[in-house]
Amino acid sequence: MGVLYIVSTPIGNLGDVTLRALETLRAVPLIVAEDTRHTRKLLAHNDIHTRLLSYNEHSPPSRLDQILDALSEGDVALVTDAGTPAVSDPGRGLVLAAHEAGFSISALPGPSAVLTALVLSGMDTSNFLFLGFLPRRPADRREKLREARDLPYTLVLFEAPHRIRRTLHALHEVLGDRALSTARELTKLHEEVRRGTITSEIEYWATQEPRGEYTLVVAGSETKPAPAKHVAPLDRVAELVSEGQKATEAVRVVARETGSDRRELYAAWLDRPQK
Numbered sequence: 218m219g220v221l222y223i224v225s226t227p228i229g230n231l232g233d234v235t236l237r238a239l240e241t242l243r244a245v246p247l248i249v250a251e252d253t254r255h256t257r258k259l260l261a262h263n264d265i266h267t268r269l270l271s272y273n274e275h276s277p278p279s280r281l282d283q284i285l286d287a288l289s290e291g292d293v294a295l296v297t298d299a300g301t302p303a304v305s306d307p308g309r310g311l312v313l314a315a316h317e318a319g320f321s322i323s324a325l326p327g328p329s330a331v332l333t334a335l336v337l338s339g340m341d342t343s344n345f346l347f348l349g350f351l352p353r354r355p356a357d358r359r360e361k362l363r364e365a366r367d368l369p370y371t372l373v374l375f376e377a378p379h380r381i382r383r384t385l386h387a388l389h390e391v392l393g394d395r396a397l398s399t400a401r402e403l404t405k406l407h408e409e410v411r412r413g414t415i416t417s418e419i420e421y422w423a424t425q426e427p428r429g430e431y432t433l434v435v436a437g438s439e440t441k442p443a444p445a446k447h448v449a450p451l452d453r454v455a456e457l458v459s460e461g462q463k464a465t466e467a468v469r470v471v472a473r474e475t476g477s478d479r480r481e482l483y484a485a486w487l488d489r490p491q492k
Contacts, residue, residue, distance in 0.1 A: 219292040221315045223439045224231045225306070228299040229404035231262050233328050241325060243330055245292040249284055251307065253415045267294075274403025281314055288320050300330050305349040305375055317384035330403055331373050334432035336411050337426075342438065345371040349386060356466050358384075361392035372435040378427035385422065388435060397438035402429040449474050454486055 222241050227233040242248060243265050250256035253269040260267065270287075271278055273293075289295055295302045295311060304381035312491035315322055329349055346365055351358045351374060365372055376384050388397075392415070399411045399418055407429070411418065415435070449455070450471050457467035468486060 218320060219290065220289060220290045220321045220323055221294065222294045222311065223295045223302050223322065223324040224296050225301040225325055225329070226256070226296050226299065227307070227404065228328045228330050228333065229402065231407070233404060234263070234267070235325065235327050236260065238325050238327055241263070241294055243268055245294045247284075247287050247291070248294045248296060249308075249311065251297045251302075259303055272307065272311055276307075281311065284311060285314060285318055285320075288318075297413060300328050301326075304329070304331070304347075316458075325339065328404070330375070330400075330432045333403050334398065334400040334410075334434050335371070335373055337400055337403075338434035340396065340398065340434055341369045342371065344369070344437075345383040346447055348372060348374040350375050350377075351387070353380075355383075355387070356462070358387050359391055360470060362387060366392055367438050369437045369439070371437050372433075374433050374435075376430060376431040376433060378431065381427045381431055382419075382422055384433070385415060385419045389419060389432075392435065392438075400432045401427075403432065405429075413420075445478055450477050450482055451489060453483060454482070470486065 223247065224238050225235070225243055226238065242260065242263075245267060246383075247268050248256065248260075248267050249272045251271070251273045253271045254268060260269075261267075270280075270284065272284060276445045284293060295308050297303075297308055303312050312322065333344055335345060346368060348361065348365065351361055370465045374384075388395075394416045396413050397413060397415045397418055400409070402408050411421070413421075443450055453471045453474070454464070457470060458464055462487060463471070465483070468483045469478060470476065473483050
């Protein structure tokens with residue numbers, strides 16, 4: 218049985234690849250890549266000719282079986298387009314499947330956009346929370362941010378250029394105005410790190426065209442949350458509805474918060490006495 222090597226690759230500058238990563242990519246019979254076209258550039262730069270196979274969110278279910286079959290015959294290296302595989306990345310599914318199938322797994326540390334942006338921000342690094350990409354649906358995005366709103370941890374998240382403006386507005390709506398570091402094109406020729414506030418970044422990107430991939434670092438909450446008080450599920454639903462949420466959305470949030478059955482809670486909401 219082979220070993221699955223989780224190999225970190227450069228997030229921009231090709232010179233950031235480690236010697237161990239290059240040795241592994243040369244030695245394994247197969248490299249599994251998120252996008253083979255992207256990975257082929259790194260391999261060509263280092264004169265590596267190992268066979269490539271794609272594995273991403275568009276791969277058919279049979280692709281996973283194909284990779285596991287290859288693992289049963291020899292070693293396999295897993296890479297992503299940039300940085301560490303399985304971090305906000307479809308490669309996590311392969312890692313989980315390899316664990317469940319009993320294969321040995323080894324990780325080769327290396328470049329990470331999360332840590333690079335965090336240390337560049339100058340913010341507190343003793344405790345931080347990585348949120349990955351926020352959900353696409355506005356309601357889900359607000360709910361995710363509410364979960365982190367009162368935490369004293371520095372927040373780190375990824376964002377694509379076409380969504381950066383709406384994400385900044387969501388941050389301001391839920392978190393208020395906080396210190397913010399916006400990093401784009403890290404380690405590349407046009408690397409840019411902006412330090413300001415959520416408000417200043419909203420104003421800046423209202424007149425600038427976003428380009429490249431973004432890593433946002435947001436200051437944690439400076440206020441301690443009030444002690445939790447018991448609120449009846451229906452009262453909590455009413456509270457969220459009064460804030461502008463639809464009843465169905467509010468019921469879903471409260472069911473998740475309290476462990477209540479969503480259907481029973483919604484039925485109780487419909488049957489409640491009208492005031």
